[in-house]
Amino acid sequence: MATNTRSLDKVTLLDWYRQIVLIRHFENRCDELYHQKKITGVYLHLYSGHEAVGVGALAAIGKDDHVITGYRDHGIALARGVPANPIMAEMMGKRTGVSGGKGGSMHLASRAHNFWGGYAIVAGHLPLAAGIALKERYTDTENVVLCFMGDGSTNNGYFHESLNLSAVWNLPVVWIIENNFIGMGTRIEDSSGQPELVKRAIAYGMKEGGRVDGQNVLEVHDAISEAVAYARKKGPVLVEVLTYRYKGHGVSDKQYSEREDLKRELEDWTSRKDPIIILRDYLRAGFEGIDADLERIDAEARAVVEESVRFAEESPVPTYEDLINNIVVE
Amino acid sequence: MATNTRSLDKVTLLDWYRQIVLIRHFENRCDELYHQKKITGVYLHLYSGHEAVGVGALAAIGKDDHVITGYRDHGIALARGVPANPIMAEMMGKRTGVSGGKGGSMHLASRAHNFWGGYAIVAGHLPLAAGIALKERYTDTENVVLCFMGDGSTNNGYFHESLNLSAVWNLPVVWIIENNFIGMGTRIEDSSGQPELVKRAIAYGMKEGGRVDGQNVLEVHDAISEAVAYARKKGPVLVEVLTYRYKGHGVSDKQYSEREDLKRELEDWTSRKDPIIILRDYLRAGFEGIDADLERIDAEARAVVEESVRFAEESPVPTYEDLINNIVVE
Amino acid sequence: MADKNVPMREAIRAALIEEMERDERVFIMGQEVGVWQGTHRVTRGFLEMFGEKRVRDTPISEMVIAGAAVGAAMAGLRPVAEIMTINFAFLALDALINHAAKVHYMFNGQFTVPLVVRVASGWGNQATATHSHTPEPIFAHFPGMYVACPSNAYDAKGMLKAAIRDDNPVLFSESIALYSKPSPVPEEEYIIPIGKSDVKRVGKHVTLVAYARGVEWSLEAAAMLAKEGIEAEVVDLRWLRPLDLEPVFESFKKTNRCVVVEESLPHFSFGSEMAAQLQEAAFDYMDAPIKRVSAMDVPLPYAREIELMALPNAQKVVDAVKEIVY
Amino acid sequence: MADKNVPMREAIRAALIEEMERDERVFIMGQEVGVWQGTHRVTRGFLEMFGEKRVRDTPISEMVIAGAAVGAAMAGLRPVAEIMTINFAFLALDALINHAAKVHYMFNGQFTVPLVVRVASGWGNQATATHSHTPEPIFAHFPGMYVACPSNAYDAKGMLKAAIRDDNPVLFSESIALYSKPSPVPEEEYIIPIGKSDVKRVGKHVTLVAYARGVEWSLEAAAMLAKEGIEAEVVDLRWLRPLDLEPVFESFKKTNRCVVVEESLPHFSFGSEMAAQLQEAAFDYMDAPIKRVSAMDVPLPYAREIELMALPNAQKVVDAVKEIVY
Numbered sequence A, B: 001m002a003t004n005t006r007s008l009d010k011v012t013l014l015d016w017y018r019q020i021v022l023i024r025h026f027e028n029r030c031d032e033l034y035h036q037k038k039i040t041g042v043y044l045h046l047y048s049g050h051e052a053v054g055v056g057a058l059a060a061i062g063k064d065d066h067v068i069t070g071y072r073d074h075g076i077a078l079a080r081g082v083p084a085n086p087i088m089a090e091m092m093g094k095r096t097g098v099s100g101g102k103g104g105s106m107h108l109a110s111r112a113h114n115f116w117g118g119y120a121i122v123a124g125h126l127p128l129a130a131g132i133a134l135k136e137r138y139t140d141t142e143n144v145v146l147c148f149m150g151d152g153s154t155n156n157g158y159f160h161e162s163l164n165l166s167a168v169w170n171l172p173v174v175w176i177i178e179n180n181f182i183g184m185g186t187r188i189e190d191s192s193g194q195p196e197l198v199k200r201a202i203a204y205g206m207k208e209g210g211r212v213d214g215q216n217v218l219e220v221h222d223a224i225s226e227a228v229a230y231a232r233k234k235g236p237v238l239v240e241v242l243t244y245r246y247k248g249h250g251v252s253d254k255q256y257s258e259r260e261d262l263k264r265e266l267e268d269w270t271s272r273k274d275p276i277i278i279l280r281d282y283l284r285a286g287f288e289g290i291d292a293d294l295e296r297i298d299a300e301a302r303a304v305v306e307e308s309v310r311f312a313e314e315s316p317v318p319t320y321e322d323l324i325n326n327i328v329v330e
Numbered sequence C, D: 001m002a003d004k005n006v007p008m009r010e011a012i013r014a015a016l017i018e019e020m021e022r023d024e025r026v027f028i029m030g031q032e033v034g035v036w037q038g039t040h041r042v043t044r045g046f047l048e049m050f051g052e053k054r055v056r057d058t059p060i061s062e063m064v065i066a067g068a069a070v071g072a073a074m075a076g077l078r079p080v081a082e083i084m085t086i087n088f089a090f091l092a093l094d095a096l097i098n099h100a101a102k103v104h105y106m107f108n109g110q111f112t113v114p115l116v117v118r119v120a121s122g123w124g125n126q127a128t129a130t131h132s133h134t135p136e137p138i139f140a141h142f143p144g145m146y147v148a149c150p151s152n153a154y155d156a157k158g159m160l161k162a163a164i165r166d167d168n169p170v171l172f173s174e175s176i177a178l179y180s181k182p183s184p185v186p187e188e189e190y191i192i193p194i195g196k197s198d199v200k201r202v203g204k205h206v207t208l209v210a211y212a213r214g215v216e217w218s219l220e221a222a223a224m225l226a227k228e229g230i231e232a233e234v235v236d237l238r239w240l241r242p243l244d245l246e247p248v249f250e251s252f253k254k255t256n257r258c259v260v261v262e263e264s265l266p267h268f269s270f271g272s273e274m275a276a277q278l279q280e281a282a283f284d285y286m287d288a289p290i291k292r293v294s295a296m297d298v299p300l301p302y303a304r305e306i307e308l309m310a311l312p313n314a315q316k317v318v319d320a321v322k323e324i325v326y
């Protein structure tokens, strides 16, 4: 573990723990709600397993920096500090949702948090990230953009054009690949000629930010902190973070019941590489009698999620007026 | 110079000389005809300066292999052995043209020569090359596809998706970048984060076929021969060939009269790196009293071009029937 | 033999199996067609049946999925490429319009493109704004590529077999909402020729012109109208290119009234073309303006309640009919 | 001040200069806009005037040109992105339709996209099949993005200034054939509001509805018809989205006859929509079917002689008028 994290205080580490646990509970609850048909629709992609990536990465930036991601966006929104209530309300398509119930699970966003949203066209948000970064360069700030994407996204034309432009224009973007080794049912070896995705930086003369253990929030925090420092002063960085999805691709994913290889793989990750366990063990090793705090945090997180469910359920649904407004700026 | 070329006999070398000179004269004549308004339209991209690339590369493959390129296609068509008459007729939009006068300068093709055509959407032909190669893998042959593209094309999404798929599927394609250091008016440093384009192979775990002197036909022939041998048995290769365009981007290019930097650069290439001079000097050094052959070949080439102009001028224009046929297969 | 009731998904699957068994050159490529068993389960079991060579999973690379399929078709294979949903086909538009649809013409017949591009289409189910398009008319705007839009299992099977055997590129659009809907499909082989419309219901008071899911709404509406003594004739275009309008004109000359039903957005669309063609071809037979029932001119939102407001349905068709049948 | 005759190219150039001088946030990005001086010379001298920060040459990467411009606009800049020709905008369609046109809606107004995407459009001059598209109606099919199609220098300047100042994304299509055509442009600043049609010629016997280059053919045709005593009214739509049809309806209620003139392909297009709208809005005023003059339904070939056969022209408009004015 890189030394600069050693210096991290208990308060910070416990806050990360809180966020990771909050995301875990939030996603489990969404899963339940979907099967109870309280969250409906065809798409629901959970962040379970990825928690340490979002939490560690977002801990490395400030309020004026920017965050954008794909459809697997619940955890990123929570880690960015967007309250659980309007997020859960969005899941249920309520008027009080972050996107007024018009975006849904894949399209959470909060302008107030410089969280530019979840997008569902694979890699389609990468050029947007480049554009947001251009604004910062254009106005001579040192703010950066963190752009999250999946491993599968890196084989799309958008990836190539966006990373190349960011290099040519020296844009302050940290490109973060959440490599969970699979896209839907396609393993990375079957989709990428170069499975070591961070090497793709070479194609753009871009700085390589390393291949990072995404289940260890401290490792993620270190790597992204370094990348962010570089991006502020110099230019884009590509970071590959290794992680795993616990709940399959999305609610439509039937593979884990059908595929032995995936079942075993999942078992291995949950038992040996779970981000909550890894951080908890680290905290226990570092701080005497931390368990009381951990239990309290866990209970508080559950309460936050339950409150968000209550809030969402009691919220009104959008109206015809909502259907036809905000199509264009009048 | 790689040794295997040393062994090349006079006949072969003189044939390459013939092709290079033929292309040079053909392009110069097209230029004249355009200014005489005998070739019309907005697009005419000459291969002058690139001759050794096409000739050296196509000398490395056989009749059953495949060739595809962009809009800078005259020289490739001639080097592939497509007769000058129907090519010139196509330039003039005549019914006897290789594409019946419907394709024009940018869309030459000859199915009979496995020359799959010139395409004008930058990098848009790369996926077609992958598809043609797939057919060969699918049918278990050892035929390969040579796909030519410009340096500017390598920044397009098509490049990324096509090269990656060729790597994942192990397709027998030799991807040949004709790097003339500029696309229209944009220098490679201003368009590619990685100006050493062959390095982009790393992003696909693809074999690197080297950075080759494109003005020396023997160097090109060696490099492409190696790449072809690899592609037949194993998989795709990326080769970067360094060359220069003598006549600007196309007939609409006004830069060489406006930009000092380009003027000097052009002067340098034509005076010190001309493919005709390089091959001629090599021949003179290797073979006593070759000048007579060279002069004869030059005269013959001019005659072939003149004959093509006569043929084209005397050919009929397409009719309404041509306008409406071959839209779909009836 | 007695026809079995088969969901459209299974009819399409059967067509693919039959054609792959018939012709070695036919193969499948696309995202999640193999290991995942097909996003919409259409290619379920194909990897096992036909192997990796003929059932090819691809990266998330729509540009090269379409473009490589064009190249393979030019070279003599008969690819059935799948773009997971038509929304992602925007990324393949250049390859489809500039190459699939044009190489035959621009090289004056030297190459043919026997290609089928299958896309799942349609909205509803809260897929939201970027995942809820039905832009088939856009693909049919351009000459050189056919566009198939089957409305039931029977048609889908016969049309897909025709598409696979044809030497031209065909965009084959499958309405997601229809995948699970059964209709009778005969055991014996049949082909439904390219560019043939079909009268799905005979009537005399009004003509309903539709394709794909619009046919379902039209038939429902026709049943509702029948209760009130209004007999609607339903013409299923089946193909947006080539267009077969004779049956539409004939029907209109009989009913003198028409409502066009489409799942698509309203502007520069199918309804526009039908109305334009009808008023020109059958001007003297128009007893009322041609009405259009389309999706509302909005991006689709997530919340179920308002999403449904934006979509066409049988009641909206009934209401439109009543505006012109009095 | 007396108006100067200015070619459309110069009027557009002037609009860009004025808006860039007015607002620091306005900048240009695209292929060959800088060093090359603009493929169509519109941004001639801009690099010198405004520097590299505000005149940004890009790689040949249409997807990111459009997408990065969307992001920059969301973040508060006002990009004027150039896609060299509308043909290459197919590669930007996803970024434009799924993001430029939708982020405002799908995040319920949290973001706006004050973006202008300039494209050169139109065919002729043997650009051949892949480089000869005029698919503006396709971009106008979708809600959320405006589509501007000026027909002369005066309109182009005023419309572009409005587009740059508006907070919505605008696809601004410039007809290549019109770049060199001069028309009077006043010295003083003016704005032509978004979504306003314009009657370009007053007449009483027939209404010609057009946009962009179609207006030129219509006016030529009107002049030819006038010689035979037929007074054509010419309505220039100017914008394909939002559509301003009142002037069309009013004109039609006066003339009772209409020919729609478009450079685009005929199916699922502008003419289709105009005919559909007219027959619905002014059914009782139709004395004859609405006619459409479009490009032929073919890919454009290279050879000059046959290419011209496929294109609309004034004579074809005259012929169409004579079919309905008797």
Ligand SMILES: Cc1ncc(C[n+]2csc(CCOP(=O)(O)OP(=O)(O)O)c2C)c(N)n1
Pocket (backbone or CB within 6 Å): A072, A120, A121, A122, A149, A150, A151, A152, A153, A154, A178, A180, A182, A183, A184, A245, A249, C031, C060, C062, C084, C088, C091
């Ligand atoms: C352009 C496009 N093509 C296909 C899809 C369908 N799709 C949605 S998610 C996905 C897999 C993405 O995998 P990855 O990038 O690894 O992200 P992960 O789901 O693993 O987080 C696919 C193919 C899409 N949304 N957009």
Ligand SMILES: Cc1ncc(C[n+]2csc(CCOP(=O)(O)OP(=O)(O)O)c2C)c(N)n1
Pocket (backbone or CB within 6 Å): B072, B120, B121, B122, B149, B150, B151, B152, B153, B154, B178, B180, B182, B183, B184, B245, B249, D031, D060, D062, D084, D088, D091
């Ligand atoms: C997708 C696309 N974008 C833009 C263009 C316009 N264009 C034609 S050639 C060209 C430059 C290509 O440069 P390069 O690939 O280096 O080839 P070269 O002309 O140098 O041989 C451009 C931008 C196009 N034809 N297609």
Ligand SMILES: [Mg+2]
Pocket (backbone or CB within 6 Å): A150, A151, A152, A178, A179, A180, A181, A182, A183, A184
């Ligand atoms: Mg993944």
Ligand SMILES: [Mg+2]
Pocket (backbone or CB within 6 Å): B150, B151, B152, B178, B179, B180, B181, B182, B183, B184
């Ligand atoms: Mg070049």
